[in-house]
Amino acid sequence: MNPILECYGLTKSYNKMYNALNNLNLSLERGQIIGLLGPNGSGKTTFIKLINDVLVPTSGEIRINGMAPGVETKKLISYLPERTYLDETMKVKEIITYFSDFYDNFSSERAYQMLDDLQIDTKARLKTLSKGTKEKVQLILVMSRDANLYVLDEPIGGVDPAARDYILSTILNNYNEDAAILISTHLIHDIENILDRVLFIKQGQLVLNATVGEIRTEQGKSVDTLFREVFRC
Amino acid sequence: MLKKLIKYDMKSLNHFLPVLHLFVLLTAILIRLFITGRINPETSNEQIDVLFLLFFILYFTTITALTTGTYLLAGVRFYKNMFTDEGYLTKTLPVTSGTHLLSKTITGSIWAVINMFFVYLCTYIVSWTPFIRSIVSSDEQEILKELGATGEYADLSFSAAFTVLFIFSCLGAVSSVIMIYASVALGQLFSSHRVLGAVVSYFVISTVISVLSFVFMALFGHETRLLITTASSAGDNFNFISYMTEVMKISTVLMAIASVALYSMTYYIMNKKINLI
Numbered sequence: 001m002n003p004i005l006e007c008y009g010l011t012k013s014y015n016k017m018y019n020a021l022n023n024l025n026l027s028l029e030r031g032q033i034i035g036l037l038g039p040n041g042s043g044k045t046t047f048i049k050l051i052n053d054v055l056v057p058t059s060g061e062i063r064i065n066g067m068a069p070g071v072e073t074k075k076l077i078s079y080l081p082e083r084t085y086l087d088e089t090m091k092v093k094e095i096i097t098y099f100s101d102f103y104d105n106f107s108s109e110r111a112y113q114m115l116d117d118l119q120i121d122t123k124a125r126l127k128t129l130s131k132g133t134k135e136k137v138q139l140i141l142v143m144s145r146d147a148n149l150y151v152l153d154e155p156i157g158g159v160d161p162a163a164r165d166y167i168l169s170t171i172l173n174n175y176n177e178d179a180a181i182l183i184s185t186h187l188i189h190d191i192e193n194i195l196d197r198v199l200f201i202k203q204g205q206l207v208l209n210a211t212v213g214e215i216r217t218e219q220g221k222s223v224d225t226l227f228r229e230v231f232r233c
Numbered sequence: 234m235l236k237k238l239i240k241y242d243m244k245s246l247n248h249f250l251p252v253l254h255l256f257v258l259l260t261a262i263l264i265r266l267f268i269t270g271r272i273n274p275e276t277s278n279e280q281i282d283v284l285f286l287l288f289f290i291l292y293f294t295t296i297t298a299l300t301t302g303t304y305l306l307a308g309v310r311f312y313k314n315m316f317t318d319e320g321y322l323t324k325t326l327p328v329t330s331g332t333h334l335l336s337k338t339i340t341g342s343i344w345a346v347i348n349m350f351f352v353y354l355c356t357y358i359v360s361w362t363p364f365i366r367s368i369v370s371s372d373e374q375e376i377l378k379e380l381g382a383t384g385e386y387a388d389l390s391f392s393a394a395f396t397v398l399f400i401f402s403c404l405g406a407v408s409s410v411i412m413i414y415a416s417v418a419l420g421q422l423f424s425s426h427r428v429l430g431a432v433v434s435y436f437v438i439s440t441v442i443s444v445l446s447f448v449f450m451a452l453f454g455h456e457t458r459l460l461i462t463t464a465s466s467a468g469d470n471f472n473f474i475s476y477m478t479e480v481m482k483i484s485t486v487l488m489a490i491a492s493v494a495l496y497s498m499t500y501y502i503m504n505k506k507i508n509l510i
Contacts, residue, residue: 014424014508014510015424049509052321052324052325053324053325054320054321054324054325054507054508054509055508055509056505056506056507056508070329071327071328071329072327074325074326074327074328075327077325079321079325081318081321083318083321084318085318085319085320085321085322086319086322087245087314087319089248098241101237102234102237102326102327102328103326103327
């Protein structure tokens with residue numbers, strides 16, 4: 001089976017002086033939860049945007065299931081950006097219909113179940129919900145798809161610890177071995193236990209690509225400790 | 234997917250535009266009832282002047298606001314849905330950029346044409362009073378003849394002229410929607426102040442099109458001032474209908490060329506150049 005994600009010499013610059021992402025080469029297999037870790041401005045979000053075709057690379061290539069970003073790859077990827085991307089005038093149930101209309105692999109039943117678990121009113125308009133609740137709604141929508149690659153940019157940053165546990169268990173329960181999950185976050189300690197692999201990005205370059213097991217056995221450290229060492233200010 | 238996109242785009246535009254248009258329709262009815270409908274042969278000339286001025290200012294302001302509002306809302310929907318935070322969802326739907334553009338163009342055009350229909354309907358309501366109708370119907374043939382309905386245009390009626398004018402206006406409305414979207418897309422090529430970039434782009438495109446129209450009209454000998462001067466010096470009567478027909482023909486061709494070019498440019502930008510930041 002193809003790797004779910006491949007990059008060759010992937011570079012993105014926003015101006016001539018600075019590359020947000022610099023010659024990134026990478027191949028990721030399915031069936032794993034991957035932490036995309038790095039300090040602010042290291043290029044994590046740029047990488048995620050390139051995967052999702054909301055940015056155009058300056059040079060290099062990116063392949064999702066062997067295909068360049070486009071309509072077919074968008075069917076495979078379920079993307080949670082780090083911002084509210086829904087039309088806030090819509091009601092929660094209307095947004096579910098919207099996702100159901102456009103994504104063949106979206107399960108309305110699963111979405112309603114999760115909304116019910118988190119006691120979110122489906123008749124409420126998004127603009128009337130708190131920031132944390134909006135984030136929960138977005139994550140529920142994203143995790144209600146049977147995607148091949150879930151790309152989650154800071155999925156737990158704005159929610160309370162109780163909801164965080166629910167979200168992490170949701171992530172674990174809703175993905176299968178044909179899928180991979182790429183999570184970008186600063187809250188390493190909270191998600192370390194669910195990660196299979198970590199990617200450290202520094203100044204737009206990959207500085208580490210290893211399994212959590214390798215880090216623990218070979219270096220005798222937790223991912224959190226290693227992160228603090230590598231990115232010490 | 235196109236049908237689904239159109240459904241959601243129409244739904245979004247339908248939040249405001251029907252209310253706006255019904256409000257203007259109501260204003261037109263009120264103008265007819267309280268201003269233009271009161272002009273009759275017994276009204277003194279001074280009163281007619283004041284009423285006419287009042288009607289003109291009120292009506293022109295309302296219609297301009299309605300048309301501007303319609304295009305503005307279509308442009309804002311395009312911008313917000315494609316290039317702001319909402320764009321992160323829109324752009325990651327399994328739909329091509331071309332389909333997004335087509336959906337937005339269709340929905341924007343539908344509302345632009347509806348708007349044009351309302352403009353004509355409101356103009357009819359406020360101006361086609363019994364007094365005006367009696368003047369026009371008694372002298373219809375004479376008025377048409379004065380405007381140039383002779384020779385090949387001898388069979389022309391007011392209704393036929395308005396139908397042609399309405400179709401031409403609708404084409405212009407669709408062309409305007411395409412131009413607004415092109416401006417918004419061009420604004421996205423700026424590294425910052427993208428809304429300002431879109432506004433600047435709009436004025437640049439309008440100016441270029443105006444200059445090109447002027448050049449083309451002049452090339453075909455239909456530049457207004459030139460034509461009237463030439464006609465007057467030659468001692469001929471200026472035929473308004475013939476002149477307008479020629480102008481509309483050339484404008485339609487120009488509009489079609491500009492629209493195809495701007496649509497293609499917008500498609501290219503959306504497909505190859507968009508970076509959501």
